[in-house]
Amino acid sequence: MCGIFGIFGHQEAANITYLGLYALQHRGQESAGIVSSDGKMLHLHKSMGAVADIFKKDVIKTLKGTSAIGHVRYSTTGGSLLKNVQPVMVNYAKGMIAVAHNGNLVNSTELRTVLENKGSIFQSDMDTEIIVHLIARSKLSSFQDRIVEAMEQVSGAYSVVFLNEARMLGIRDPYGFRPLSIGKFQGSYVLASETCSFDLIGAEYVREVEPGEVVLIDKNGLKSFKPFNEVPLAPCIFEFIYFSRPDSIIFGRNVYSVRKRLGAELAKIYPVEADMVIPVPDSGVPAAIGYSEESGIPFEMGLIRNHYVGRTFIEPRQSIRHFGVKIKLNALREVLDGKKVVVVDDSIVRGTTSRKIVKMLKKAGASEVHVRISSPPTRFPCFYGIDTPTRNELIASTHSIEEINKYLTSDSLAYLSVASLVKAVGREKSYCKACFDGKYVVGFSDMPDEPQMALFGN
Ligand code: AMP
Numbered sequence: 001m002c003g004i005f006g007i008f009g010h011q012e013a014a015n016i017t018y019l020g021l022y023a024l025q026h027r028g029q030e031s032a033g034i035v036s037s038d039g040k041m042l043h044l045h046k047s048m049g050a051v052a053d054i055f056k057k058d059v060i061k062t063l064k065g066t067s068a069i070g071h072v073r074y075s076t077t078g079g080s081l082l083k084n085v086q087p088v089m090v091n092y093a094k095g096m097i098a099v100a101h102n103g104n105l106v107n108s109t110e111l112r113t114v115l116e117n118k119g120s121i122f123q124s125d126m127d128t129e130i131i132v133h134l135i136a137r138s139k140l141s142s143f144q145d146r147i148v149e150a151m152e153q154v155s156g157a158y159s160v161v162f163l164n165e166a167r168m169l170g171i172r173d174p175y176g177f178r179p180l181s182i183g184k185f186q187g188s189y190v191l192a193s194e195t196c197s198f199d200l201i202g203a204e205y206v207r208e209v210e211p212g213e214v215v216l217i218d219k220n221g222l223k224s225f226k227p228f229n230e231v232p233l234a235p236c237i238f239e240f241i242y243f244s245r246p247d248s249i250i251f252g253r254n255v256y257s258v259r260k261r262l263g264a265e266l267a268k269i270y271p272v273e274a275d276m277v278i279p280v281p282d283s284g285v286p287a288a289i290g291y292s293e294e295s296g297i298p299f300e301m302g303l304i305r306n307h308y309v310g311r312t313f314i315e316p317r318q319s320i321r322h323f324g325v326k327i328k329l330n331a332l333r334e335v336l337d338g339k340k341v342v343v344v345d346d347s348i349v350r351g352t353t354s355r356k357i358v359k360m361l362k363k364a365g366a367s368e369v370h371v372r373i374s375s376p377p378t379r380f381p382c383f384y385g386i387d388t389p390t391r392n393e394l395i396a397s398t399h400s401i402e403e404i405n406k407y408l409t410s411d412s413l414a415y416l417s418v419a420s421l422v423k424a425v426g427r428e429k430s431y432c433k434a435c436f437d438g439k440y441v442v443g444f445s446d447m448p449d450e451p452q453m454a455l456f457g458n
Helices: 013-023 057-062 108-117 128-137 143-153 196-201 238-243 255-269 285-295 320-327 352-363 401-408 418-425
Strands: 002-008 031-037 042-048 067-073 088-092 095-105 156-163 168-172 181-185 188-192 204-208 214-218 221-225 276-279 303-305 329-331 340-345 368-373 412-415
Touching: 002 013, 002 095, 002 156, 002 168, 013 031, 013 057, 013 067, 013 188, 013 196, 031 095, 042 057, 042 095, 067 095, 067 156, 088 128, 095 128, 108 128, 128 143, 143 156, 143 168, 143 214, 168 188, 181 196, 188 196, 188 214, 238 255, 255 285, 255 368, 255 418, 276 285, 285 340, 303 352, 320 329, 320 352, 329 352, 340 352, 352 368, 352 401, 401 412
Parallel strands: 276 340, 340 368, 368 412
Antiparallel strands: 002 067, 002 188, 031 042, 031 067, 088 095, 095 156, 156 168, 168 214, 181 188, 181 204, 214 221, 303 329
């Protein structure tokens, strides 16, 4: 998962991109980068770490010009290393070009081998670098034609922003896996993974970039093309469940409202007698409110989250297991003691977090703990840009719900069904639900055989 942002034709392009990325920080905390254009050349700064730590005033000053694109990264392919930080910027026969990509290409190994056999030398492990090699090899003359020709060769999930000296271009893959929206700020066009970026800078939300749409933005304004063959739509349903910020509008819907409906659906189908509904903060909050409203059971904060936990936490290697989830969450005895509790979270991946939470709630005095998950069991890995472990590490892929309940030591456990998930999200569109039903809409020539990166502890 990653977040991307771009702005064209504004005196404070780099500064605004910094703010845009700041609002997208939840989409990736490993590294961040900005490329700006002053009309003659591109300027780049990228580093490991969080947006606010990387971009200080003196750095932003070096990012000259009136256009910029930026990226926050959470790796799905390529290790968490400086060489893999985006945007990717290159100097080639036709000038300079930079690209920032959210998604995951499924034919990258194959394409990379072909390109390497033709003499390409890669400087990173990222699938995104393949895109610039394809652009550099194109015989077509315009910026947009070269990009479209390159993107016709890649397959998988991509929402991408490109920048050269004089133009910015945004593309969403024909399936529409990842979000990308268009905004307007003081007369300039902005592109962002999520609309919460627009709210921070004060931009007006115009619309989504449509699946398969290319938007070219230059001094003449915005032009739209639809050069790709139409395919069945498959926006990622997990963006609603976990990834996007609740204050964003993605795929035409507000994320907070969708999450509340997921919680309400859970309450209808899996009611339980209890004294309170508590969320696993922050991801479980809107669904827990929905559950509470629908069931009439009071909402309480039984778990308090430390918001300063991140990659910068210095883990005392040997004793980290001992700390476990306590680093991030603490149970409130005052609220929980002697109470029957419904605890709502968005998903279970390996099951380790939920197990620790149940134990923590019982230790704080909860007499019963009923776990409600506002998504179906996660049984299959994602190959379209969400970082999930391999199939046998997904607890729901190897265990029944009853077995998981036993493992969690909870009094009951219930998940939403795929049908009720679709009902709560809305039936008008079809979504990619491969992590729940294993139906992969785009086949892959290179199924990753190595395990993906570990998840953040929750
Ligand atoms: P686990 O201990 O592996 O079961 O972790 C479950 C928790 O991870 C849930 O509370 C989710 O909010 C969170 N989660 C789900 N998907 C992801 C993801 N792709 N990256 C990071 N955290 C996730």
